[in-house]
Amino acid sequence: MxxxxxxxxxxxxxxxxxxxxAAISPAGIKLTLKxxxxxxxxxxxxxxxxxxxxxxxxxDGGDDEE
Numbered sequence: 001m002x003x004x005x006x007x008x009x010x011x012x013x014x015x016x017x018x019x020x021x022a023a024i025s026p027a028g029i030k031l032t033l034k035x036x037x038x039x040x041x042x043x044x045x046x047x048x049x050x051x052x053x054x055x056x057x058x059x060d061g062g063d064d065e066e
Contacts, residue, residue: 008025012034019034028047032039 005024005026008023010021010023013020013022021032021034021039023030023032028041028043030039030041
C-alpha cells in the first residue's frame with residue numbers, strides 16, 4: 001500500500017556538483033538551489049501533459065503498484 005502525499009517532502013540532491021533541494025508536494029515538484037528561495041516549479045498536471053508519448057502514464061491503472 002502506498003502512502004498519500006498530503007504534505008511537502010524535502011530532500012537534498014546533488015546535480016553536477018551543485019546542492020539542490022527537491023520539494024515534492026500535492027501540488028507538484030520544485031527544485032531549488034540550496035540556500036535559495038526561487039527555483040523551478042512544475043505541477044503534476046503539467047508534468048503529465050508534457051510527458052513524451054512513450055512516457056505518458058496510463059490512466060487506466062495499467063502500471064499501478066497498489
